[in-house]
Amino acid sequence: MPATYEPIATTTLSGTQNQVDFNTISSAYTDLVLVFNGGVTSTADIWLRMNSDTGSNYSRTRLTGDGSTAASTRNSAASSIFVSVGTVGSNANMIIHVFNYANSTTYKTTLTRFNSSAYTAASVGLWRSTSAITSLTLKAETADTFTSGSTFTLYGIKAA
Amino acid sequence: MQILAGVGTAPVVAGAFESIATITVGSGGSSSETFSSIPGTYKHLQLRFITRSNGGAYNPTIRFNSDTGANYSWHYLDGTGASASSGSGTSDTSIILAALDATANTFQAGIIDILDYANTNKHKTIRVFEGVDRNGSGAIDLWSGSWRSTSAITTINLTFSSAQYSHYALYGIKG
Numbered sequence: 001m002p003a004t005y006e007p008i009a010t011t012t013l014s015g016t017q018n019q020v021d022f023n024t025i026s027s028a029y030t031d032l033v034l035v036f037n038g039g040v041t042s043t044a045d046i047w048l049r050m051n052s053d054t055g056s057n058y059s060r061t062r063l064t065g066d067g068s069t070a071a072s073t074r075n076s077a078a079s080s081i082f083v084s085v086g087t088v089g090s091n092a093n094m095i096i097h098v099f100n101y102a103n104s105t106t107y108k109t110t111l112t113r114f115n116s117s118a119y120t121a122a123s124v125g126l127w128r129s130t131s132a133i134t135s136l137t138l139k140a141e142t143a144d145t146f147t148s149g150s151t152f153t154l155y156g157i158k159a160a
Numbered sequence: 161m162q163i164l165a166g167v168g169t170a171p172v173v174a175g176a177f178e179s180i181a182t183i184t185v186g187s188g189g190s191s192s193e194t195f196s197s198i199p200g201t202y203k204h205l206q207l208r209f210i211t212r213s214n215g216g217a218y219n220p221t222i223r224f225n226s227d228t229g230a231n232y233s234w235h236y237l238d239g240t241g242a243s244a245s246s247g248s249g250t251s252d253t254s255i256i257l258a259a260l261d262a263t264a265n266t267f268q269a270g271i272i273d274i275l276d277y278a279n280t281n282k283h284k285t286i287r288v289f290e291g292v293d294r295n296g297s298g299a300i301d302l303w304s305g306s307w308r309s310t311s312a313i314t315t316i317n318l319t320f321s322s323a324q325y326s327h328y329a330l331y332g333i334k335g
Contacts, residue, residue: 106265157177
């Protein structure tokens with residue numbers, strides 16, 4: 001059986017940067033997996049967008065644990081999927097799964113796990129578009145930035 | 161801003177993560193899904209699914225090797241967007257998973273990891289990460305499940321009432 005979990009693109013920041021884009025994503029896979037390891041320069045939200053869509057077409061349900069409280073929150077009709085909150089001075093890791101991204105029939109669902117020194121989180125996101133995803137953007141809130149040395153890697157998974 | 165182009169398909173460690181079988185649901189929908197004759201040549205299994213109910217809201221289940229005995233237990237941590245909660249089931253006849261519904265165009269995603277599935281000296285433990293968001297409602301869930309059997313898993317029995325465009329992909333991970 002063929003290997004089916006393949007790296008598509010990767011980058012390591014040599015300086016601070018507000019966002020990272022993965023463009024011209026091949027439709028050859030079933031799912032995408034975006035792996036982030038790094039930090040932000042302030043306590044910034046980290047946003048995910050598809051196909052550069054800035055409309056109010058995103059929503060997210062999240063579950064968090066910070067060592068004292070388990071909580072759940074929601075964003076609806078948002079201009080991005082709010083995937084996490086970075087913690088200043090702390091390296092965090094995050095894995096975002098984007099399911100059935102190349103289909104042009106259904107809305108797109110994501111699952112995200114985020115871990116930092118401040119908390120752990122799991123979330124589900126929705127992009128209300130039937131367009132195939134050809135680009136992904138991971139962006140720090142407004143003028144905040146990802147720290148130098150942060151890594152971003154996009155993988156594709158093929159089904160039989 | 162750095163722009164990264166898709167650079168193709170440079171192979172990762174060859175053969176470490178392999179596709180075993182995929183079930184794609186057609187226009188008639190399906191009421192159950194079965195992966196059978198699973199080879200014992202991997203260390204772990206991963207089942208990735210994207211699904212929508214073919215009817216009303218319900219809780220799908222997972223069983224192994226078609227065992228319908230009271231040999232399953234499960235725990236979950238659930239977030240509704242407003243609150244977090246936890247629940248469990250013991251001596252159950254299946255592992256009961258998070259509820260699905262039929263909201264148009266909106267699919268629930270999930271990843272089920274079945275660790276050391278071919279080992280004949282351990283009971284089997286699974287972990288499940290799944291969720292659905294419907295722009296105003298939804299849930300995110302972390303689930304664990306136990307099958308109290310030392311048999312190697314050769315069949316996975318799912319009872320997802322699945323609408324068209326649902327699919328279930330089983331992968332093997334080599335150790």
